[in-house]
Amino acid sequence: MITGRQEELLKLIVEEYIKTAHPVSSKSLCETLDCSSATIRNEMSDLEEAGMLEKTHISSGRVPSEKGYRYYVDNIMRPKELTGEDVLKLQTIFQNNSLVLSDVIKKSVEIISELTTYTSLILGSSSSENKLSKVEVVPISDSRLIALVITDKGHVENKDIVIPKIVSINEVRQTVELINKMIVGTPIDEVSTKLEFEVKPVIAKYIKQHEVLYNAFYNVFSDFANESIFKMSGTSNILKQPEFNDADKIRDIVSKFDNKEMVKAIEEDKNGINIYIGSENNFDENVTVVKTRYKADGEEGTIALIGPKRMEYDRVIPLLQYIKENIERGD
Amino acid sequence: MITGRQEELLKLIVEEYIKTAHPVSSKSLCETLDCSSATIRNEMSDLEEAGMLEKTHISSGRVPSEKGYRYYVDNIMRPKELTGEDVLKLQTIFQNNSLVLSDVIKKSVEIISELTTYTSLILGSSSSENKLSKVEVVPISDSRLIALVITDKGHVENKDIVIPKIVSINEVRQTVELINKMIVGTPIDEVSTKLEFEVKPVIAKYIKQHEVLYNAFYNVFSDFANESIFKMSGTSNILKQPEFNDADKIRDIVSKFDNKEMVKAIEEDKNGINIYIGSENNFDENVTVVKTRYKADGEEGTIALIGPKRMEYDRVIPLLQYIKENIERGD
DNA sequence: AAATAGCATTCATCAAAGAGGAGTGCTAGA
DNA sequence: TCTAGCACTCCTCTTTGATGAATGCTATTT
Secondary structure: OOOHHHHHHHHHHHHHHHHHOOOEOOHHHHHHHOOOHHHHHHHHHHHHHOOOEEEOOOOOOEEEOHHHHHHHHHHHOOOOOOOHHHHHHHHHHHOOOOOOHHHHHHHHHHHHHHHHOOEEEEEEOOOOOOEEEEEEEEEOOOOEEEEEEEEOOOOEEEEEEEOOOOOOHHHHHHHHHHHHHHHOOOEHHHHHHHHHHHHHHHHHHHOOOHHHHHHHHHHHHHHHHHOOOEEEEOOOOHHHOHHHOOHHHHHHHHHHHOOHHHHHOOOOOOOOOEEEEHHHOOOOOOEEEEEEEEEEOOEEEEEEEEEEOOOOHHHHHHHHHHHHHHHHHOO | OOOHHHHHHHHHHHHHHHHHOOOEOOHHHHHHHOOOHHHHHHHHHHHHHOOOEEEOOOOOOEEEOHHHHHHHHHHHOOOOOOOHHHHHHHHHHHOOOOOOHHHHHHHHHHHHHHHHOOEEEEEEOOOOOOEEEEEEEEEOOOOEEEEEEEEOOOOEEEEEEEOOOOOOHHHHHHHHHHHHHHHOOOEHHHHHHHHHHHHHHHHHHHOOOHHHHHHHHHHHHHHHHHOOOEEEEOOOOHHHOHHHOOHHHHHHHHHHHOOHHHHHOOOOOOOOOEEEEHHHOOOOOOEEEEEEEEEEOOEEEEEEEEEEOOOOHHHHHHHHHHHHHHHHHOO
16 A cells, blocks of 8 residues: 555654654655655655645645554654663662652653653552552541551552541541441442441441541542542643644643543553554544553553654653563562 | 822723723723823823833833732722622532541632632642651551651651561561651651651661661651642633733743742742732742632641732632631631 | 656745724813 | 823734745656
8 A cells, every 4th residue: 555665755754744843845855765856746645645644735845644643653663772861861760779669650750751841641540440458547636537548559548537526536446447347349439339328327336426437438538539649740841842832722731731530531551552643542632642551569550641743752652661661670 | 199080090990901901091991080081191191100000012001010000909909899609609618517628728729710710729838847746657568558747737648668578567666656756846858867867876776677767768758848738720720811822921831830849939928818919929920929828727838829910809819818717717 | 657857836934015093192272 | 280183103904025945747758
């Protein structure tokens, strides 16, 4: 369907466009391909017919289409060796043995964002995937307690509980014990329901202040379920890309970054390095999202990089690969 | 220095400009002030000389200067009664008794941001103000522990500690006990130093695996100090204001929102509702920052609202006041 | 059959020019 | 002290034309 020379041409156009963000003209490729501009124009015309290239207006140079990027990523691109500089910056993180996993992830993703000038994102696993593994309660004053909620995916969160003084610490402990006995293993987003229909009736029998306690714990869990755990780095990075030279486009993407639901939807379930170009992703058709799922020490989540479709694919993929491997290998 | 009629005129101009974002012409105020445009022009000219008004170009209408806004806020503006609608939305939060304080603050600030289409911000007190009040450790697996760090300002954070199995849980407990004995009351950002020079030598004597334990706790605290606790709402809101119709300005402010140091610097130490117009704030000269400090249940922090200089001062101030009061009164 | 040279054509970009309109400042008179 | 009137400034919008970078197509060469 596509000749060897056409592939070569597509490669040159994609890579040139990634570098400069300017439509690529036939003339500019004469030397490299050692033929006249007319010849190249003919080939370009074929590539356009095949849906690989587009024009911004009738007499403009060519720009890769989504299909063109896709073909490039699937068939042409070879991942580049990481540069010494890139590795060096990342190593400082991975070789620091005293950092705990979550910090390693956070910092390495910050660095990736800085290295690439794209926006990066860490996303904990969703509350439907996290199962309750343990609840602990630590009293810190007469009427204030901290509840520690720990999930099987290794996520830990602390929540305040304020409880009137009539409730004895013993009653709290009993409640916690019951919760631990009855609903450990339940997905976080189902805990509230279970709490209501299974735990509530039981504690009502055994515990005097069951109303207050039920409410308190209900809040602990319902909040946990709503709060997805994520962290973005370099939100403003992607705005520096020339495709975002328009106030409306910027507003549009910033308000998407602002929107929890939108961001949560970036979560990835496949394991490798996955690339979603333009309309292939459900976030924003002007960007490419490169994501991977990681799993280490019982913790699980998604790492994503959001950049222009004109992304340095051959650099981003090995970078993400490198981070994923180092995270999963453990420090 | 300023006549009564000039004050009246300034009021009209400021309020009109706040509403429309268009320079105000002399003609448009004829009816209201019941005199000719020429008269108004003369007065405007005086107000300009007094530094209260500005022109965008030589034959344009007038726009309030920073000094003009300041005069308006200090001498002219009367806070408006909150509308029923506004109060209603906020009440749903404050009347929900089962919400803990931090959630009440978070949600009410989200609502303010939505009501005003400005950007809002909650800022915990800085690590130099937070003093260590207690450390607790909860083991969750053989080699993993959760450290709970609690400060006198009521802030609680949990950190992972990964520790090789040779370290006994008893050794950990002893270390925690020592820390609690020796450095409680120390400002968080000085804990690391104290840990090194006071605790380290002591645990070196008593505890076998002191090296590992020292490192672990060192990380717990150094991280805590770096992480300022803040939460923004409606980052994209302010971008909708007509003053941000320019890609460069948007990029500029978004990258400031992105910058931890910048955001931290918004922290307020004064107690009332404080207004910083344009260059009066050290965040961005195109915006006004309205802030207040809150203090409740031992928790302390700053609530800020970031909007255009052309802000609805007479609405924002009572809104913030209302939230502050309700937070401090307790639910 | 494939490659190329040549040429008409399209369109973005930029600068200049002009019309229209919204303002102002100033002056002279009420 | 106020106001009518007028000259003037400058923004905004549209038009125009020049320039140049591309393309597509066709006829010719290899």
